[in-house]
Structure formats: C-alpha cells, structure tokens
Amino acid sequence: MWWILKGHLEAKGNQLYIGGFSAAALAKQYGTPLFVYNGNRILDNFNRIKDAFAAAGAAPRIHFAMKACPHLEVLRLLQREGALIDAVSPNEVRIALRAGFSKEKILFTGTSISSSELSEIAEPGVAINIDSFSQMRRLHALGFRGKCSIRWNPGMGAGGHSHTITAGKFIKFGVPEQKVEQAFEEAKNLGLNVVGLHQHIGSGWTGKDVDVFLETVGKTIAVAKKAEEILGGKLQFVDFGGGPGIRYRKDQAEFPLQRYAKGIVEKMRASGLKAEIAIEPGRYIVGDSAMLLCEINTVEEKNIPIIGVNAGFNDLIRPAFYGSYHEMVVCENVNGLRTGDFMVAGDLCESGDVLNENRETLRELPVPEEGNTLAILNAGAYGFSMASNYNSRCLPACVMVLNGKTRLIRERQSLEDILRNEK
Numbered sequence: 001m002w003w004i005l006k007g008h009l010e011a012k013g014n015q016l017y018i019g020g021f022s023a024a025a026l027a028k029q030y031g032t033p034l035f036v037y038n039g040n041r042i043l044d045n046f047n048r049i050k051d052a053f054a055a056a057g058a059a060p061r062i063h064f065a066m067k068a069c070p071h072l073e074v075l076r077l078l079q080r081e082g083a084l085i086d087a088v089s090p091n092e093v094r095i096a097l098r099a100g101f102s103k104e105k106i107l108f109t110g111t112s113i114s115s116s117e118l119s120e121i122a123e124p125g126v127a128i129n130i131d132s133f134s135q136m137r138r139l140h141a142l143g144f145r146g147k148c149s150i151r152w153n154p155g156m157g158a159g160g161h162s163h164t165i166t167a168g169k170f171i172k173f174g175v176p177e178q179k180v181e182q183a184f185e186e187a188k189n190l191g192l193n194v195v196g197l198h199q200h201i202g203s204g205w206t207g208k209d210v211d212v213f214l215e216t217v218g219k220t221i222a223v224a225k226k227a228e229e230i231l232g233g234k235l236q237f238v239d240f241g242g243g244p245g246i247r248y249r250k251d252q253a254e255f256p257l258q259r260y261a262k263g264i265v266e267k268m269r270a271s272g273l274k275a276e277i278a279i280e281p282g283r284y285i286v287g288d289s290a291m292l293l294c295e296i297n298t299v300e301e302k303n304i305p306i307i308g309v310n311a312g313f314n315d316l317i318r319p320a321f322y323g324s325y326h327e328m329v330v331c332e333n334v335n336g337l338r339t340g341d342f343m344v345a346g347d348l349c350e351s352g353d354v355l356n357e358n359r360e361t362l363r364e365l366p367v368p369e370e371g372n373t374l375a376i377l378n379a380g381a382y383g384f385s386m387a388s389n390y391n392s393r394c395l396p397a398c399v400m401v402l403n404g405k406t407r408l409i410r411e412r413q414s415l416e417d418i419l420r421n422e423k
C-alpha cells in the first residue's frame with residue numbers, strides 16, 4: 001500500500017490505523033462522517049519544510065494558508081511551532097488572532113475586497129497584500145498606515161486543476177506584468193508603507209511544474225530589485241506564495257521539497273536581495289494529515305456496482321468539483337483479496353455526488369460489507385474548509401489525534417445550527 005507511513009497511516013491485522021488509533025473504532029466512537037487529523041503529521045510536514053530550507057541555508061517565513069484547514073486547534077498547533085498566517089478574509093484574520101497569532105504574524109491577501117472589509121482588516125493592523133490599483137487607492141483613502149506588499153501576476157501559472165491556477169492571462173489576481181512598476185511608483189507616491197512583493201502562481205503543482213514555479217521565482221526576484229530601486233529602499237520580504245502539491249495517488253512522486261527550497265534560496269542569494277523569503281503552503285502542511293471516515297451503507301449491483309456511503313460533496317467537494325483523485329480504504333479490510341470495481345456514491349441527491357474522480361472511472365476496492373467504514377485519504381486540505389450544508393446536511397465532526405491521544409476539535413453541526421439564521 002503506497003500510502004502506508006509508520007506512525008501515521010498503518011495497516012495492522014488488516015485494519016486501518018491513524019496515529020496509532022483504529023479508524024473504524026474512531027468512526028464508532030465519534031460517529032460519521034468524520035474528519036480525523038493526525039496532528040503529529042501536520043507538525044512533521046511543517047518541520048520538513050523548515051528543514052529543507054535550513055539545509056539550503058535559509059529560514060523562511062512560513063505563512064500557513066489557513067483556507068486549507070482553518071480549525072482553531074490546527075492553527076494553535078502551527079502557531080506554537082512558529083508558523084505565520086496567510087489569511088484571505090476578515091474572518092480568517094479574526095480566527096487567526098483568536099488562535100493566538102499576533103497581528104505581525106498575519107499577511108492578508110484579498111481579491112475583489114470591499115472597502116468596508118478593507119477597513120475591518122486595517123483596524124487590527126495586519127499587513128495587507130495589495131491585489132489591484134483599486135485596492136491600493138482605497139487603502140490610501142482609508143488612511144491605512146500599516147505594512148503592505150504588492151501581489152503581481154508573473155504571467156505564467158501552474159496547478160492541479162485549471163480552477164487552481166492563479167497566474168497567467170485569464171486570471172483575476174494581482175497586478176499584471178506590464179503595470180507592476182507603475183504599481184510600486186503609485187504606492188510610493190501615495191505614501192504607502194510597501195515592504196514586500198508577492199506572487200502565488202497556483203495550487204497543487206508538483207513534478208515538472210516545479211520548474212515553472214522556479215522560473216516565476218526568477219521573474220519575481222527581478223521585479224523585487226526594480227521595486228527597491230523605485231521605492232529607494234529595501235524590501236523586507238519577497239513572498240513566493242503557496243502551491244506545493246502532495247501525493248494523491250500511487251503513480252505520483254512525492255513533492256521535490258529539496259529542489260523547491262534550494263531553488264528559491266539559491267536564486268535569492270544570487271540576486272543579492274536581503275529581503276526575507278516568505279512562502280504560503282497550505283496543502284503541503286495539512287493535506288495528507290487527515291482522512292474522511294464514512295459508513296458504507298449500501299453495497300449493491302445497480303447498472304454498475306455501487307458502494308453507497310453517508311458522505312458526499314457537501315463533506316468533500318474535491319472529486320466532484322475538480323475531478324480530484326482521493327485514495328480510499330475499507331478500514332476493516334485493508335488488504336482484502338476479493339476486490340471489485342465500484343462507483344463510490346455519496347448521499348446527496350445529485351448524480352455528480354460521487355467520490356471517485358469521475359462517475360465513469362470505477363474504483364477497485366476490497367468488496368466491503370454494509371456497515372464497514374470507508375476512509376477517504378488526503379482529505380486534510382480543502383476538505384472540511386470547503387464543506388457545505390447542501391441537502392441540509394450538518395457539517396461533519398472533526399477529531400485530532402496527537403501524541404497518542406484523540407480529541408474532538410469540532411462538534412458535528414446540529415439542525416439548530418443550520419436553522420439559526422432562518423426567520
């Protein structure tokens with residue numbers, strides 16, 4: 001099993017374990033659908049990034065992209081470990097502050113942000129990453145005195161799906177190449193306190209796309225030097241955004257972390273820039289730390305063989321929305337010899353509510369029994385954070401395993417929670 005990793009995901013006696021706990025037993029104890037995070041894996045992932053940069057001779061600012069997984073307990077864990085935050089909405093800023101991050105540790109990167117939201121963010125005094133001339137002018141009009149950076153679009157991007165590529169031509173983010181110098185000039189004239197330059201080319205790139213990323217790093221460094229000339233002073237940081245992918249399937253390689261870290265550090269060193277390196281990984285830190293557990297309630301031959309489960313794209317939208325592949329494991333029969341090809345069907349009333357990467361590509365799995373637990377792996381990033389109340393289903397409960405203990409970190413929603421704002 002390609003996903004087995006000692007101390008994190010293991011198969012013992014044909015049963016699936018996470019962080020030393022039986023997945024099926026957790027499903028029984030806490031109910032399903034249930035996200036189970038292994039806090040130790042989150043820490044390992046974070047520290048692996050730190051170590052890769054340390055080996056290359058740098059200590060970057062690692063802003064956790066909290067949109068990937070904004071649980072307070074996950075944030076507290078990373079805060080204690082020395083992470084910073086990439087926040088994209090006023091509520092993300094508030095949640096990060098509540099989790100214990102000081103305002104200096106938070107960089108806000110928003111797009112199409114209203115002026116009232118801008119003033120809400122300006123109030124606690126977090127640094128703001130400017131996405132457009134409009135935002136820059138409106139910030140100035142609000143009398144913003146805090147630190148800011150400028151996000152530019154380096155003209156080329158990469159990502160796991162077209163929806164997650166965030167640089168290039170038909171892209172809404174950042175200041176385009178031909179206007180980036182003008183942006184620094186205008187910011188200077190307005191008297192804004194510009195201390196950084198930012199790029200984020202997309203999410204979930206890996207393999208050969210690391211070269212595309214490193215090419216944009218070179219372009220961003222050239223812009224940073226120009227920006228220092230225009231501003232007549234040094235930048236404090238150059239932020240290369242997030243995006244490092246994870247291994248979702250057997251035929252993918254692990255993300256080349258050393259090549260990524262070394263590539264950034266060497267290019268920065270060669271440039272002579274003294275600015276700190278900043279990065280904003282989300283998926284890499286939390287993606288493989290969690291599984292979504294659900295109950296197999298139907299095993300039946302319809303037009304095609306179906307495994308029906310009590311979770312759907314309300315819990316994990318990535319397969320339906322991006323055609324993403326998530327590995328699946330029958331928790332009570334990990335190595336089952338008798339297998340079949342199944343559609344893994346969710347419990348929502350839509351044909352697209354299928355947890356395979358698409359409806360036609362059936363998944364080979366051990367033939368399960370009704371009542372077994374299905375684990376959907378690599379659900380830690382953009383899993384719970386994109387969950388919804390569609391079909392009036394409650395958001396799932398979340399548990400964290402950490403240092404040999406389990407703890408409920410988020411209660412299952414109730415009907416009353418769903419109805420709270422209805423009149």
Ligand code: LLP
Pocket residue numbers: 065067068086109160164166200202203204241242243244280281282283284318322381382
């Ligand atoms: N920084 C900025 C400005 C971003 O917009 C993002 C992600 C990140 C950092 C973190 O990217 P990561 O390291 O996690 O790839 N829902 C999609 C991913 C959307 C990413 C949005 N922005 C998915 O499930 O694949």
